[in-house]
Amino acid sequence: MSNESSFNPYAVAQEQFDRIADLMGLDPTARKLLRSPAHEHHLAIPVRLDTGVIEVFDGFRIQHNDARGPAWGGVRFHPQETVDTVRALAMGATWKTAVADIPLGGSMGGVVCDPHNRSPAEQERVCRSWVRRVARTIGPMRDVPSPDIMVSSQHMTWMLDEYEAIAGEHAPGAVTGKTIGAGGSAGRAEATGYGLVYILREVLKEREIDPATTTASVQGFGLVGRHLIELYTQIGGTVCCVSALDSATGQPCSVWKNDGVDIEELQSISDRLGGIDSGRAADLGYEIGDGDAWLVREVDILITAALEHQITTENVGLIADRVSIVLEGANSPMSPEAEAQLLEREVWVIPDLVANAGGVVCSYFEQVQSSMNYYWTLSEVLSKLDLKLTSAYLEISQFSAVKKLSMRDAAMVLAVDRVARGCRERGWL
Numbered sequence: 001m002s003n004e005s006s007f008n009p010y011a012v013a014q015e016q017f018d019r020i021a022d023l024m025g026l027d028p029t030a031r032k033l034l035r036s037p038a039h040e041h042h043l044a045i046p047v048r049l050d051t052g053v054i055e056v057f058d059g060f061r062i063q064h065n066d067a068r069g070p071a072w073g074g075v076r077f078h079p080q081e082t083v084d085t086v087r088a089l090a091m092g093a094t095w096k097t098a099v100a101d102i103p104l105g106g107s108m109g110g111v112v113c114d115p116h117n118r119s120p121a122e123q124e125r126v127c128r129s130w131v132r133r134v135a136r137t138i139g140p141m142r143d144v145p146s147p148d149i150m151v152s153s154q155h156m157t158w159m160l161d162e163y164e165a166i167a168g169e170h171a172p173g174a175v176t177g178k179t180i181g182a183g184g185s186a187g188r189a190e191a192t193g194y195g196l197v198y199i200l201r202e203v204l205k206e207r208e209i210d211p212a213t214t215t216a217s218v219q220g221f222g223l224v225g226r227h228l229i230e231l232y233t234q235i236g237g238t239v240c241c242v243s244a245l246d247s248a249t250g251q252p253c254s255v256w257k258n259d260g261v262d263i264e265e266l267q268s269i270s271d272r273l274g275g276i277d278s279g280r281a282a283d284l285g286y287e288i289g290d291g292d293a294w295l296v297r298e299v300d301i302l303i304t305a306a307l308e309h310q311i312t313t314e315n316v317g318l319i320a321d322r323v324s325i326v327l328e329g330a331n332s333p334m335s336p337e338a339e340a341q342l343l344e345r346e347v348w349v350i351p352d353l354v355a356n357a358g359g360v361v362c363s364y365f366e367q368v369q370s371s372m373n374y375y376w377t378l379s380e381v382l383s384k385l386d387l388k389l390t391s392a393y394l395e396i397s398q399f400s401a402v403k404k405l406s407m408r409d410a411a412m413v414l415a416v417d418r419v420a421r422g423c424r425e426r427g428w429l
């Protein structure tokens with residue numbers, strides 16, 4: 001992970017937007033409306049700890065745009081969360097729902113805390129207190145939180161329960177990523193990881209590459225990382241290296257076997273937050289390296305599924321010449337300067353906007369099912385997901401080829417155009 005202290009994700013998101021606005025010749029009013037969030041909620045969240053003492057946590061809910069439908073976006077727990085990260089991710093959510101062409105806007109939220117250091121009872125109280133602070137601004141037809149980093153389906157169910165207690169009625173569409181028993185969708189856990197592989201399958205098809213001949217290195221072994229490794233392995237690919245936080249030290253580490261990792265073996269030595277015990281991995285015959293070691297492996301594909309801002313000018317030069325595809329499972333995992341260097345090397349960068357849209361598409365499916373109170377089977381959800389993501393990817397791929405734009409720029413142009421059109425139709429522009 002880079003230590004660039006000057007990194008500001010919101011400034012990067014705005015610079016990217018400005019560049020796309022220039023490319024499209026977007027008018028000044030649309031630029032002003034779309035380059036900042038529509039609403040920001042800065043929260044002080046009181047939580048009674050197990051000791052009886054009350055601690056006040058900082059938190060956020062930021063709604064960037066809801067012209068195309070209720071806002072939708074993640075909620076995450078992270079000790080280093082900043083308002084600018086949340087702003088950037090809220091803006092990214094607007095573009096992502098537009099790229100996938102689903103009738104939702106974009107938002108993001110979070111609490112500055114580390115669930116590793118909190119008991120389950122304290123985590124439940126953090127979830128409930130966060131909802132009490134945002135209850136007036138979220139809801140199935142206003143803004144729908146969904147899980148992101150270090151937030152589980154159990155956390156989302158506690159949030160739903162608190163929201164429904166305040167609303168005085170059932171409102172299962174108020175949050176997504178809930179447990180199945182509380183109205184969650186089959187396939188939500190798999191959606192982002194499997195979605196990455198549906199898209200990777202199309203990328204390889206376009207390049208006439210058999211997945212069974214490919215190798216990959218993956219950063220992240222949480223919800224996204226595990227499922228993508230599972231499906232990628234099923235279609236014949238070999239994952240040689242996985243990077244995650246070391247559950248013993250809390251520091252990033254990488255574990256690898258050149259002939260392929262065994263996902264079940266890794267799962268048996270990982271914790272519920274996706275940390276891997278590197279000592280036990282070494283006992284099982286894995287080679288162990290630092291947090292950047294996943295990046296230097298001699299593989300065909302690099303897949304990010306951990307955090308933002310992981311590939312930067314400081315480490316992009318470490319990437320092996322053999323790498324021909326970088327798939328962005330995490331949100332904003334790469335700096336624009338690092339991406340420019342990879343594009344120069346003719347590496348095919350599949351941007352987060354489309355690559356990890358499986359989560360938002362399945363969230364939308366969950367909301368649809370929740371409002372009907374009628375639920376689809378796992379295979380129905382996955383086949384609808386595959387169809388939606390494949391068509392979104394092919395549309396962007398063709399648009400990028402015709403307009404001679406990078407995949408990210410093509411996706412951004414399509415997204416900004418759709419959102420601006422939504423605003424115009426409502427008379428906001």
Ligand code: NAD
Nearest residue numbers: 150192220221222223224244245252274305306330331359
């Ligand atoms: P998670 O919390 O379940 O897992 C995160 C993983 O990253 C863990 O294995 C953790 O050990 C690892 N990690 C954290 N810091 C690291 C570091 N410095 N170096 C190496 N590994 C590190 O999170 P998740 O739900 O799997 O999400 C992963 C990424 O995908 C995030 O960027 C998230 O914003 C993005 N994303 C998630 C979803 C979703 O549906 N969960 C959807 C879209 C995008």
